[in-house]
Amino acid sequence: xxxxxxxxxxxxxxxxxxxxxxxxxxxxxxxxxxxxxxxxxxxxxxxxxxxxxxxxxxxxxxxxxxxxxxxxxxxxxxxxxxxxxxxxxxxxxxxxxxxxxxxxxxxxxxxxxxxxxxxxxxxxxxxxxxxxxxxxxxxxxxxxxxxxxxxxxxxxxxxxxxxxxxxxxxxxxxxxxxxxxxxxxxxxxxxxxxxxxxxxxxxxxxxxxxxxxxxxxxxxxxxxxxxxxxxxxxxxxxxxxxxxxxxxxxxxxxxxxxxxxxxxxxxxxxxxxxxxxxxxxxxxxxxxx
Amino acid sequence: xxxxxxxxxxxxxxxxxxxxxxxxxxxxxxxxxxxxxxxxxxxxxxxxxxxxxxxxxxxxxxxxxxxxxxxxxxxxxxxxxxxxxxxxxxxxxxxxxxxxxxxxxxxxxxxxxxxxxxxxxxxxxxxxxxxxxxxxxxxxxxxxxxxxxxxxxxxxxxxxxxxxxxxxxxxxxxxxxxxxxxxxxxxxxxxxxxxxxxxxxxxxxxxxxxxxxxxxxxxxxxxxxxxxxxxxxxxxxxxxxxxxxxxxxxxxxxxxxxxxxxxxxx
Numbered sequence: 001x002x003x004x005x006x007x008x009x010x011x012x013x014x015x016x017x018x019x020x021x022x023x024x025x026x027x028x029x030x031x032x033x034x035x036x037x038x039x040x041x042x043x044x045x046x047x048x049x050x051x052x053x054x055x056x057x058x059x060x061x062x063x064x065x066x067x068x069x070x071x072x073x074x075x076x077x078x079x080x081x082x083x084x085x086x087x088x089x090x091x092x093x094x095x096x097x098x099x100x101x102x103x104x105x106x107x108x109x110x111x112x113x114x115x116x117x118x119x120x121x122x123x124x125x126x127x128x129x130x131x132x133x134x135x136x137x138x139x140x141x142x143x144x145x146x147x148x149x150x151x152x153x154x155x156x157x158x159x160x161x162x163x164x165x166x167x168x169x170x171x172x173x174x175x176x177x178x179x180x181x182x183x184x185x186x187x188x189x190x191x192x193x194x195x196x197x198x199x200x201x202x203x204x205x206x207x208x209x210x211x212x213x214x215x216x217x218x219x220x221x222x223x224x225x226x227x228x229x230x231x232x233x234x235x236x237x238x239x240x241x242x243x244x245x246x247x248x249x250x251x252x253x254x255x256x257x258x259x260x261x262x263x264x265x266x267x268x269x270x271x272x273x274x275x276x277x278x279x280x281x282x283x284x285x286x287x288x289x
Numbered sequence: 290x291x292x293x294x295x296x297x298x299x300x301x302x303x304x305x306x307x308x309x310x311x312x313x314x315x316x317x318x319x320x321x322x323x324x325x326x327x328x329x330x331x332x333x334x335x336x337x338x339x340x341x342x343x344x345x346x347x348x349x350x351x352x353x354x355x356x357x358x359x360x361x362x363x364x365x366x367x368x369x370x371x372x373x374x375x376x377x378x379x380x381x382x383x384x385x386x387x388x389x390x391x392x393x394x395x396x397x398x399x400x401x402x403x404x405x406x407x408x409x410x411x412x413x414x415x416x417x418x419x420x421x422x423x424x425x426x427x428x429x430x431x432x433x434x435x436x437x438x439x440x441x442x443x444x445x446x447x448x449x450x451x452x453x454x455x456x457x458x459x460x461x462x463x464x465x466x467x468x469x470x471x472x473x474x475x476x477x478x479x480x481x482x483x484x485x486x487x488x489x490x491x492x493x494x495x496x497x498x499x500x501x502x503x504x505x506x507x508x509x510x511x512x513x514x515x516x517x518x519x520x521x522x523x524x525x526x527x528x529x530x531x532x533x534x535x536x537x538x539x540x541x542x543x544x545x546x547x548x549x550x551x552x553x554x555x
Contacts, residue, residue, distance in 0.1 A: 100358050170395040177353055177391075178408040178465070179384035188407075189397055 040263045047260025057242075061224060061250050066261055071228050072141075072236030073268075076216060077209045079145035079232055080152065085202055087149070088156030095157070096164040097186055116154035120214040123151040127219040142232040144220025151215055152205045159204065163197020164190060196283030203276035207269040213240040223249070239265045303370075304329040304472055304502035305350060310364035312342075312349060319345045321526045322364070327519075329369075329471075332494070332503040334517035334534065336510065338549065342526040343506045347474045350504070351387040352380060369471060385412055388465030390475040394457035396449035396464075401441055404449045404460055405431050408468045427467045435463040436493050455486030459493060473497070475505040479512065491516045510550060514538050522546045 004012070055065030091112075099105040127147030137143040167190050175185040221238040223245055229236040243265060247258040305327040312320040320342050327333050335343040348354040350366060352373065366373050373383055385408070396404050405428045428445065432438040437459045441452070449460055458478055465473060475494070479487040487509075495516055497503060507513050513520055513534065520534040522543070530537060530546045541547040 102358075168395075170391065170393060171397055173353070173391065174395040174397060174461075175407075175411075176356070177351060177384055177389040178411065178468075179381035180407075180411045181381065184411050188411075189399075193398060 037266070040259055040266060043256060044259030044261075044263035047256040048263065052260060053264070056226065057224065060252075061246055062253050062257070066239065066242060066264065068225055068228055069237040069239045069242040069261070070264070072221065073210060073239040075141050075229055075232075075236055076145050076148060076220070076238055077206055079141055080148035080209050081202070081206065083146060084149035084153050084156050084205065088153050089160050089198060091153075092157045092160035092164060093186060096161045097182055097190065112154050112157050115150075116158070118151075120151060120212055123147055124215040124218050126150070127215055132219055138233070139218070139222075139235055140220050140233045141229055141236050142220070144216040144236075144238075145232070147215040147219045148209050148212060151212070152209055155205045155208065156201055159201020160194070160198045163194040163201070166197060167193045196280050199283070200276050200280045203272055203279070207272045207276075210268055210272070211240055211265060213238075213244055217241050217244075239268075302329045303327065304368065305504070306367045308365045308367070310346075310349070310366060311362065312345060312354070313361045314345075315359045319526050320349075323528055325521065325528060325531060327502065327504060329502050330499050331518040332498050332505060332516060333519040333521060334513040335504065335506045335521045335523060336508075336513050336549070337523035337529075339508075341523045343523055344476050345526075346523070347389075347476055347504060347506055350472070350474055351384050351389055353384075353389065381412070385468045386470050387472045387474060388462075388468075388470040390458070390461050390465070390473065390478045392477045393481050394454055394461050396452070396457050396460050398448060398450050400446045401432075401449045401452070401460060402428050402445040404464050405467060407464055412468055431463040431466045432460075434466055434497070435459040436489070436496070437463060453486075455482050455489055458482065458486075458490055462493070462497075470501065472502045472504070475503065477506050477508060480508060487512070510538075510552075522549065524549070 052065045053070065054067050056067055057069075058064030095105065095108065099108075124147060127143060127150070131137045131143035131146045132139055135143075137146075171189050171193070172185055175189055180188070216238055220235055221241040222235040223237075223241075225235060225237050239261060243258060243261045246253050246261060303326045305325070307323045307325045310320055310323040311318065323346060335346065337343050345354065349362065350368070350373075354360045362374065368383075368386065372378075397407060399407075406424055409424070409427060429438060429442075432441060437456060440456065441460075449457065452460065458481075462473070462475075462478075478494070479490050482490060491512060494503065494505070498518075505513075505517060517534045520530075520532065520537045521528060522530045522537065522541075522545075524545055530541065530543045532542070537546065538550060541550060
């Protein structure tokens with residue numbers, strides 16, 4: 001009585017087919033990531049050593065380490081963060097908590113989405129025009145970081161806005177109905193509950209900033225510098241540009257060297273992404289509603 | 290309105306008075322010429338079918354409606370003899386006088402103690418004036434008033450959102466009391482609760498009578514009948530009848546009131 005009818009059998013066959021198709025797609029998606037990681041570890045692994053991390057490049061960059069590039073990347077990312085986080089969080093707070101829903105606000109939102117779609121080389125050229133030449137910062141960490149900051153602002157704004165809006169409206173209404181101002185509501189209720197999402201957005205931004213090459217190559221990153229930067233008006237080496245240089249611009253580089261640089265770069269990004277996930281899980285476990 | 294609750298008395302014991310109040314959401318008119326006098330110190334219930342404007346009316350008394358940019362109002366609302374739409378009215382001070390309880394309990398995701406102290410702190414930057422011992426007293430008094438003290442006194446530091454819905458709603462009322470409001474607006478405060486919770490919260494609201502003017506919106510006829518002294522029946526944005534609750538349920542003057550009370554629509 002409850003045995004399958006003919007159409008049930010047909011349905012089940014279709015069901016299996018789709019299931020397998022989706023599974024294959026997913027696997028296809030993971031394969032490139034695994035292949036890249038495996039290649040980097042196999043070919044770049046032997047290059048890794050303390051000297052590699054903490055030594056200067058030597059012999060026309062065919063030997064030695066990547067220390068100046070590593071330090072330079074940290075400089076670039078830190079300065080970019082110092083600019084983009086306050087700016088992005090403030091903008092997101094305005095858009096989410098204060099702005100009335102009108103044409104102006106919608107135009108701003110649209111502009112932000114479009115900004116996220118601008119190719120990084122265009123940001124680079126903008127950076128040259130605006131920061132290097134117009135503001136006269138020259139090719140420097142400041143110019144490069146500002147360019148990176150502009151490029152990643154949309155990510156920070158969108159991530160922050162989404163986590164602000166994930167805080168239930170009922171909490172805001174409760175606050176306002178007791179006479180709290182917008183700012184009191186934001187500081188006491190909205191921000192504390194949105195902070196995990198905001199942090200996640202920031203860390204994602206960090207990992208993206210770390211890997212960018214185009215925006216910094218005209219604005220502040222140098223081909224080769226025999227010394228470390230001392231301030232934001234210095235030029236600097238950077239891991240991403242260094243990888244480009246040793247892979248394509250310098251003759252007689254041993255094969256393991258560019259792989260080693262790439263491995264360090266990707267490890268930095270992976271570590272930061274994992275930290276972001278761990279942080280998010282921890283902060284989520286704290287809140288209950 | 291900077292006086293304390295006890296020192297203000299409206300003219301002739303009227304807490305809320307509206308004069309031909311009209312309200313539009315964009316092009317849609319939600320309230321039509323509302324003329325009401327709500328007496329001070331009693332519980333008045335607002336009844337009527339969904340969409341009749343009960344909640345809208347309630348929400349214009351603490352001006353929380355205005356958040357929505359497209360709300361337009363004509364006519365006036367006077368609280369305790371003061372025009373709340375007059376220039377120079379500070380929304381924060383208004384809402385200190387007029388507490389609101391929502392349909393779904395909405396305690397803040399902070400501790401029970403901090404929920405009770407929230408209003409105190411926002412109205413006294415950081416609660417600097419109230420000392421620590423004083424704050425403990427405030428918390429205890431407010432929670433006792435809503436009959437919640439005994440069940441939460443040992444876990445004041447736990448998050449308010451972990452309480453049962455009934456306890457959450459009681460807490461939502463308790464947190465209004467420390468800043469000494471004179472009017473409490475309640476928008477279907479029991480509709481998210483089970484019958485037992487409803488009874489407990491109703492009983493508690495009844496206990497507050499006398500010290501506060503309470504305006505309570507409800508869908509529940511039995512609740513309006515049990516738990517209010519005067520009753521306002523609204524239909525399609527207009528006030529149809531406003532009398533003593535006992536009279537309305539026994540002897541409604543308007544045919545539409547009678548139909549609604551007997552459940553012919555709603």
